[in-house]
Amino acid sequence: MIANVIVDVPAQQIDRTFDYEIPPRFEQVVQPGVRVAVPFGPRKVQGFVVSLSETSQFDRLKPISDVFDIKPVLTSELLELGDWLSVTTLCFKVTALQAMLPAALRAKYEKTLSLSDSIDKETLSPEVRQLFSRQNVVRWDELQKSAHEQLLKDIQRHIKNHQIVVNEHVGSKATMKKVRVVEKAVSDETLKETLENWGNTAKKQREVLEYVFHYSEVIVVSELVRICETSSSVVKALVDKGLLHEKVVEQKRDPFEGRSFGQTEPMALTSEQQQVMTSILRDVQKETHRTFLLRGVTGSGKTEVYLQAIEAVLQKGKEAIVLVPEISLTPQMVTRFKERFGSDVAVLHSGLSQGEKFDEWRKIRDQEVNVAVGARSAIFAPFTRLGMVIIDEEHETSYKQEEMPRYHARDVAIARGKYHKCPVVLGSATPSLESYARAQKGVYESLEMAERVNNIAMPSVHIVDMREELRSGNRSMFSNDLIEGMKTRIERGEQTVLFLNRRGYSTFVMCRDCGHVVQCPHCDISLTYHRSTGSLDCHYCGYRERVPNTCPSCESEAIRFFGSGTQKVEEALNDVLPEARVIRMDVDTTKRKGAHEKLLNAFGRGDGDILLGTQMIAKGLDFPNVTLVGILAADTMLHLPDFRATERTFQLLTQVSGRAGRHEKEGEVVVQTYDPEHYSIQLMQNHDFVSFFQREMLTRKRGQYPPYMFLTVITVSDTELMKVAQTTDRIAQFLKERLQEPSVVLGPVASPIPRINDRYRHQCVIKYKHEPKLTSFLQDILSMYQTEMTRTDLTITIDQNPYMMM
DNA sequence: AGCACGCCGACT
DNA sequence: GTCGGCGTGCTC
Numbered sequence: 063m064i065a066n067v068i069v070d071v072p073a074q075q076i077d078r079t080f081d082y083e084i085p086p087r088f089e090q091v092v093q094p095g096v097r098v099a100v101p102f103g104p105r106k107v108q109g110f111v112v113s114l115s116e117t118s119q120f121d122r123l124k125p126i127s128d129v130f131d132i133k134p135v136l137t138s139e140l141l142e143l144g145d146w147l148s149v150t151t152l153c154f155k156v157t158a159l160q161a162m163l164p165a166a167l168r169a170k171y172e173k174t175l176s177l178s179d180s181i182d183k184e185t186l187s188p189e190v191r192q193l194f195s196r197q198n199v200v201r202w203d204e205l206q207k208s209a210h211e212q213l214l215k216d217i218q219r220h221i222k223n224h225q226i227v228v229n230e231h232v233g234s235k236a237t238m239k240k241v242r243v244v245e246k247a248v249s250d251e252t253l254k255e256t257l258e259n260w261g262n263t264a265k266k267q268r269e270v271l272e273y274v275f276h277y278s279e280v281i282v283v284s285e286l287v288r289i290c291e292t293s294s295s296v297v298k299a300l301v302d303k304g305l306l307h308e309k310v311v312e313q314k315r316d317p318f319e320g321r322s323f324g325q326t327e328p329m330a331l332t333s334e335q336q337q338v339m340t341s342i343l344r345d346v347q348k349e350t351h352r353t354f355l356l357r358g359v360t361g362s363g364k365t366e367v368y369l370q371a372i373e374a375v376l377q378k379g380k381e382a383i384v385l386v387p388e389i390s391l392t393p394q395m396v397t398r399f400k401e402r403f404g405s406d407v408a409v410l411h412s413g414l415s416q417g418e419k420f421d422e423w424r425k426i427r428d429q430e431v432n433v434a435v436g437a438r439s440a441i442f443a444p445f446t447r448l449g450m451v452i453i454d455e456e457h458e459t460s461y462k463q464e465e466m467p468r469y470h471a472r473d474v475a476i477a478r479g480k481y482h483k484c485p486v487v488l489g490s491a492t493p494s495l496e497s498y499a500r501a502q503k504g505v506y507e508s509l510e511m512a513e514r515v516n517n518i519a520m521p522s523v524h525i526v527d528m529r530e531e532l533r534s535g536n537r538s539m540f541s542n543d544l545i546e547g548m549k550t551r552i553e554r555g556e557q558t559v560l561f562l563n564r565r566g567y568s569t570f571v572m573c574r575d576c577g578h579v580v581q582c583p584h585c586d587i588s589l590t591y592h593r594s595t596g597s598l599d600c601h602y603c604g605y606r607e608r609v610p611n612t613c614p615s616c617e618s619e620a621i622r623f624f625g626s627g628t629q630k631v632e633e634a635l636n637d638v639l640p641e642a643r644v645i646r647m648d649v650d651t652t653k654r655k656g657a658h659e660k661l662l663n664a665f666g667r668g669d670g671d672i673l674l675g676t677q678m679i680a681k682g683l684d685f686p687n688v689t690l691v692g693i694l695a696a697d698t699m700l701h702l703p704d705f706r707a708t709e710r711t712f713q714l715l716t717q718v719s720g721r722a723g724r725h726e727k728e729g730e731v732v733v734q735t736y737d738p739e740h741y742s743i744q745l746m747q748n749h750d751f752v753s754f755f756q757r758e759m760l761t762r763k764r765g766q767y768p769p770y771m772f773l774t775v776i777t778v779s780d781t782e783l784m785k786v787a788q789t790t791d792r793i794a795q796f797l798k799e800r801l802q803e804p805s806v807v808l809g810p811v812a813s814p815i816p817r818i819n820d821r822y823r824h825q826c827v828i829k830y831k832h833e834p835k836l837t838s839f840l841q842d843i844l845s846m847y848q849t850e851m852t853r854t855d856l857t858i859t860i861d862q863n864p865y866m867m868m
Numbered sequence: 869a870g871c872a873c874g875c876c877g878a879c880t
Numbered sequence: 881g882t883c884g885g886c887g888t889g890c891t892c
Contacts (some may be wrong), residue, residue: 068890073869080892101890106870120892830891853869 063125063537064118065092067109067846069102070169072847080109081118083125091337094141095134097167098126099232106230108169110159112141130234133427135167137444141152141480146477152840152860153467155263161467165235166420172231173202175217181225187216190226192769202228239313239417242283246275247307256305263335264297271305271794283308305477314421317414323400328370328501334511335367341509342371345485346378346449353476353499356489359509359749360720361518365395367511368452369402371487372433376406380449380484381432385471387679388412388437395523399435408443410436413655438463440477441471446655448482451475455681456497459706461847470495491720491751492713495762498767514724520731521691521722523747527738537730539634544692544732550641551690556727558690559683560635560674560716562628563698571771573613576619580610586817628674631694635672647675679718686725692828693718696735696743698757703814705767706865710753718748766806766829770864774828774836775864776843780856785820789856790824793843800839805830821855839864 066079082100084092092098092111101124102107108130136144140162147158160168176199177183183191187800191542193200220226248256253275260268270290274281285295302308331339338356345352358364372382386395388411399407408422408431425431435441440463441451451474453461461471472488479486488506501508514520525542536542551558553649570588571580580589582600589598589607597606613621628648635644645665652658658678665673665686673679673688693715700711717734721728737741745754763770778790790810797807809819809826816823830836838858850856 064892069891071869075889076869076891083892100892102870103892107869118892123892505882849888 063089063092064115064123065096065098065111066113066115067100067126068112068155068159068670069100069107069109070156071107072157073852074154074844077148077154077156078111081115081120081123083123085125088126088129089801090130090387092126093131095131097134097234099128099130099170100124106232108173108232110141110156111137128232135163136428137446138441139446139478143442143477143481147467147469149837150473150842151467151862152467152837154226159536161439161446161463161469162415163415164423165806166416167234167527170233170235172233174229174231175200175202175205175221175226176229176364178224179225184602186220186225188211190216190220200228202727203291229315235416239315239421240310241313242281243311244274244283244286244301244306245280247301247305249839250275253305258347263310264299265695266290267300270296273302274306280315281313297525311347314424315415315418316542317409317422318400323404325370325404326352326398326401326511328373328402329363329366329371330601331366332511332513333361334513334516338367338509338511339370339374341507342367342450342485342487344372346371346375346380347356349483351479351483351485353479353486353488353506354508354509355497355506355752356487356491356511357498358489358518360491360512360716361514361516361520361724362491363515364454364511365398366515368454368489369486370399370693371450371452372403375484376403376432376447378436378449381445381813382449382450382452382749383436383440383443383445383448383475383478384433384435385451385453385457385461385680386435386437386477387460389458389681392681392683393662394420394684396435399433403433404462406431407433407435410434410440410443411479412437413658420700422638438471438829441474448478449484449694451479451484451486452491453486453488455717456490457492457494457709458784459710459865462863464866465861468864490714493751494721495709495755495758496769499759518723518725519728520521520749521731523719523721523731523733523749524736525743526732526734528734528736530864531734538638539631539694540621540692541732544734545731547690547692548639548642548672552639554689555668555687556689557665557668557670557687558672558687559679559685559688559718559721560631560672560692560694561679562631562694563696564842571609571621572617573618574622576613576616577619578613578621580607580614584817584820587815612761628676632674635674639672642671643669644672644674645670646675646680649676651768652678657743677708677714679688679721680714683721684719686727690727691719691729691731693720693731693733697737697740699738700737700742705765707762708740709758709860712746712758714837715746764798771831772830772833772862774830774840774860774862775825775862776828777823777825777859777861778839778856779818779821779859781821782852782855785854785856786824788821789847790826793828793858796843796846797826797839801830801833801836805833 063084065082065084067082068079073235094111094113096111098111106127115867126295136159144155144158144162148155177194177635219227259866270286270292273290283294283297286297301308306357342354368384368420374408376380378452386671396409408425410419410422426434434440463469477484497506500506517686524543526543528541531541545832548558570752571591580598581604582589587600592599596609597610599606608770610621612619631644632644646662647661651661664670698713719731722731733743737743744753776793778786780786794807795811801807806829807826810824813823813825844858847858851858
């Protein structure tokens with residue numbers, strides 16, 4: 063048998079399988095989906111076995127040098143999916159495969175040097191001899207950092223003369239957590255006898271021993287020590303006496319260790335919820351694939367529908383994946399799933415350590431759980447009997463990966479749904495125009511929940527024109543309505559959520575005299591002011607400088623920072639409502655692990671009157687005592703140079719206002735804006751998604767944007783501006799010659815951020831309706847420039863259906 | 869990617 | 881004459 067291997071070398075020429083001989087000792091374990099180490103040219107690399115074959119067109123095959131997995135890490139379905147991903151997103155096959163696995167499984171390369179066995183040490187250069195006098199093995203990467211040029215040259219020479227040998231280790235970063243456990247080492251009779259003859263000494267040992275025999279088969283040593291309030295030496299003494307047996311076992315980390323979750327029962331469904339369930343479950347029963355778009359207003363009980371639908375899937379002995387945007391993967395959300403399904407759920411999100419993620423992933427692969435809840439990449443959960451995929455907050459842009467492979471989780475979900483013949487449910491109060499348009503066309507099945515659970519009214523929305531406020535003399539960032547509203551809540555013992563929309567509103571520094579804005583010297587973008595460090599940072603390249611005292615351009619001293627951070631709002635809030643207890647949630651206050659949860663819990667307990675925050679408080683939060691939501695600057699992102707800006711504004715405002723009055727108490731929303739007539743703000747006031755959809759579709763049609771047309775953006779970058787311009791030009795020309803009406807190639811133009819990290823960036827945008835050969839043209843472009851891309855600084859990135867047009 | 873091979877100039 | 885510069889091509 064021959065193994066067909068995709069090696070871990072991301073390069074165009076290598077993007078295919080290579081054949082390797084399977085040595086007899088590996089015959090049992092080598093199968094599609096396992097990771098191996100293989101010799102590749104002069105070095106050793108990691109690879110994925112993707113298939114086996116009887117023959118090879120090569121006659122001199124090298125043998126596989128190592129096998130990392132006993133169980134495959136990728137199922138045959140995922141291997142196939144990897145191929146599809148690499149084709150549709152134009153990435154390397156390895157990159158696609160890697161993206162489906164937890165980071166812990168990515169290859170770790172280590173190069174070490176050691177002296178060859180039979181050498182005369184006297185022939186070594188003195189420096190090298192000294193290096194090896196202290197240690198037998200020297201790590202290459204450390205040497206590279208510390209050693210001087212001469213030493214490195216000497217070493218190179220010694221390597222050539224075979225005096226020093228290079229050892230390459232290809233390993234896996236994955237670490238299994240090991241724990242010490244003890245168990246009974248003698249029979250119950252022997253124990254009885256022992257205890258009878260115990261005597262008056264070593265009381266602690268006796269206690270520990272009794273505990274083990276009474277309460278457990280096997281117990282983790284640290285647990286035992288904690289329970290019996292003793293030290294490990296006591297346990298050790300018992301082990302030494304032969305009464306307990308100690309061993310080391312591998313343990314899967316549990317991120318929820320030490321936390322207990324209550325059990326919740328399915329709630330009675332409303333008739334709307336019931337109808338939705340019936341439609342979805344019909345497909346679960348029939349084992350057919352369809353994609354459902356579930357539009358349910360905020361508070362209509364979508365989560366309960368998900369939970370019960372999953373329940374039905376589990377009953378059928380199948381598995382379910384639930385995707386939730388990272389930002390709303392809140393403890394509240396996780397808890398709801400844990401409470402219903404207990405230890406049958408694996409949770410995958412960015413807050414976990416690499417090891418924890420790996421263990422959650424293993425629970426899925428080892429079929430210990432049947433439900434996976436997680437952010438974007440959880441769509442690759444290695445289930446084999448997938449019965450349903452749910453994507454909550456379907457419209458969220460975070461479902462699109464902005465690095466290679468540039469996939470959209472929705473597309474992957476549908477691909478998996480087709481493979482497993484199971485339904486995919488896209489849920490949102492404000493679906494993306496793309497999805498809603500597809501539902502209208504009948505590509506997706508439309509499902510609707512228009513009423514809130516228990517017939518609670520939608521919150522009433524007041525729009526405040528901030529220009530009016532200013533004219534009437536209110537120069538603060540809070541309108542009178544909002545201040546009054548907050549005061550009333552405090553009096554009534556109710557709570558307020560204050561939302562600050564910071565996108566497109568970052569805090570930049572500008573000179574009031576000449577209008578000069580401080581920019582990054584490498585990136586053509588305004589620097590962002592960070593109060594905590596007192597610095598101006600570029601969030602593209604990390605460049606940092608101190609805030610200047612005078613304008614670098616005109617030397618005026620009237621240089622100030624603009625824009626509003628949450629800290630600034632908090633201060634202002636202290637001025638107008640000194641009695642209010644404010645809980646601030648932003649990147650700064652939630653950096654520490656668990657801080658997010660702590661703050662929310664505090665607010666939930668009523669330890670704060672006002673919860674002030676950015677995007678992270680927009681979704682999924684459900685606090686019964688919140689009756690007022692204030693949106694401080696509703697229109698800040700409305701005028702971003704992005705055709706989706708209006709859609710995003712509508713979605714965000716609707717999401718945020720949905721935090722108010724979710725239970726018995728009536729909710730109110732105050733929206734502060736400088737553009738009250740804008741249709742996205744007008745229509746969100748009446749919670750009128752359908753009208754918004756129709757209105758926005760007109761705009762998209764006029765501009766020939768999605769969902770009317772598809773987009774692909776090609777970005778070319780290099781340190782030399784001339785090369786960038788020329789290359790982009792040629793690419794645009796190439797495409798113009800090949801594409802058919804009504805496709806258009808826009809540009810080339812400089813990218814919205816024309817320079818990042820001293821690399822110039824040009825782009826061209828392709829708009830098309832039907833262009834079946836586009837992917838192959840794009841592939842041609844990459845092939846045309848592959849040599850130049852490996853040999854020079856040139857890079858070309860292609861993003862099909864982009865979300866960030868930067 | 870990363871490394872060897874190989875063909876030209878500066879030097880012990 | 882050799883050492884080392886980087887352009888070219890290959891990796892089962």
